[in-house]
């Protein structure tokens with residue numbers, strides 16, 4: 001690898017009390033790739049993403065993002081995070097939510113307005129900008145959350161189950177959009193428990209019960225296990241343990 | 242600063258979006274004050290007034306017309322009965338001017354007596370001559386309605402209660418809806434979050450407190466001897482302690498209902514200790530609990546200002562203590578947020 005990895009996890013373990021939720025995970029994410037974290041519900045994906053985002057700290061092991069040890073407030077400025085649950089202010093309109101987060105990232109005036117228009121256009125919500133968020137459908141809220149995470153043009157984008165509750169057509173559109181964002185040089189980490197979505201990642205990590213069971217490109221993983229689908233590959237790696 | 246301002250703007254927008262809560266915070270206190278005013282300044286009480294033997298029958302007639310129970314007594318007997326609270330007041334003629342002696346210890350009764358006497362005399366004296374009489378009190382003092390006495394405590398209580406609850410619930414929602422975590426994934430510093438809340442709520446509660454105090458003083462005629470600015474200062478500080486305490490305790494609640502459960506634990510006891518009730522009969526150690534209660538200081542200061550007309554010197558200690566509480570809780574909040582993000 002010519003470049004230093006954009007995100008590097010080294011022997012990361014996370015415990016909540018006595019319960020070990022993530023155990024000895026080491027992996028690298030390279031600049032400009034879409035990296036998938038694939039695993040069933042409860043596998044520890046959210047926990048890993050939150051540690052990368054700097055919200056949580058690893059119990060042991062280290063995480064570096066953009067060559068800085070996390071958590072680090074300056075690096076957090078360069079990360080876009082979309083939480084698994086839509087963290088939006090329901091009483092406020094979409095526009096007001098965007099304005100709020102934009103100001104937190106230091107965007108103001110004309111630039112702020114431009115970014116808001118851009119991201120809302122991207123997720124196809126321009127017409128619903130002035131609606132209070134509590135009137136939004138589940139899918140619309142997901143898209144708004146995505147738009148918010150893109151506001152400050154982050155170098156690293158962390159998306160925790162971005163396509164849950166979104167219909168197939170829009171899901172397709174979002175993946176196409178992610179691909180375009182990636183081509184602009186953004187590094188994207190996406191968690192998902194939907195196996196066929198994993199195909200769209202450059203590389204992915206399979207996670208079960210907090211442990212990393214395989215890392216590689218979708219094709220590599222399929223070839224290695226002689227499987228037709230990612231799902232079969234996942235079952236193979238899971239069963240082989 | 243821009244980040245703090247973003248939070249402030251957001252909080253204020255949320256306030257004005259949620260009309261019901263807005264109304265609750267402003268109209269509910271006014272409504273309760275109005276009720277209190279009606280109950281405690283009501284005129285249902287029928288006073289017993291004694292008059293001297295020489296009093297003309299027409300006076301007795303008028304007093305009776307305005308709901309008094311009238312007795313004719315000699316001055317000596319009347320004084321004795323006044324002491325024993327068998328009668329509420331004694332009226333005699335002193336060189337042509339009526340002279341009224343009130344028992345005086347219950348403001349409700351005083352008010353009833355004076356109302357009756359005033360109405361009766363007004364009908365007796367020709368319009369052109371101004372109405373004159375002398376009033377003396379055996380106990381207590383004039384101008385003192387029960388409502389005036391605990392009105393300031395009520396104002397302080399309402400501000401504290403509603404701000405505590407609303408701030409606690411909004412911060413709780415921030416936590417349970419995931420927006421707190423979302424905020425902590427941004428470069429926002431912990432103190433910026435707390436500061437944003439303080440300024441946002443501070444602006445709002447200043448408005449709230451001004452309206453409540455204005456309503457009490459101008460509409461309900463609550464006693465107001467001192468400066469309105471001091472009243473605002475005290476209510477603002479009370480609101481700040483309530484806000485920071487509410488935020489702090491919201492960490493120990495998992496939903497709105499559990500936030501409500503703090504009311505009997507945290508808010509109600511303060512009412513008992515803040516001077517609404519006489520604590521002289523309470524055990525010493527129990528009484529000393531009031532030292533740790535913010536409302537004690539707020540209520541004390543408000544009374545100094547509104548009832549006694551005192552200024553800065555008398556309220557300075559209360560101001561410092563309240564400020565101390567608010568700052569302490571603020572720091573604890575910033576520390577408590579560490580639970581969600583170490584940085």
Ligand SMILES: Nc1ncnc2c1ncn2[C@@H]1O[C@H](COP(=O)(O)OP(=O)(O)O)[C@@H](O)[C@H]1O
Nearest residue numbers: 016019021039040041042043044045046047048
């Ligand atoms: N704050 C927490 N305290 C205790 N256990 C937790 C906490 N957060 C997550 N867990 C546990 O960690 C495990 C992994 O959770 P999570 O990372 O959310 O999984 P995923 O996102 O893959 O569905 C689950 O068993 C969950 O119950």
Ligand SMILES: [Mg+2]
Nearest residue numbers: 045046047084
């Ligand atoms: Mg998850």
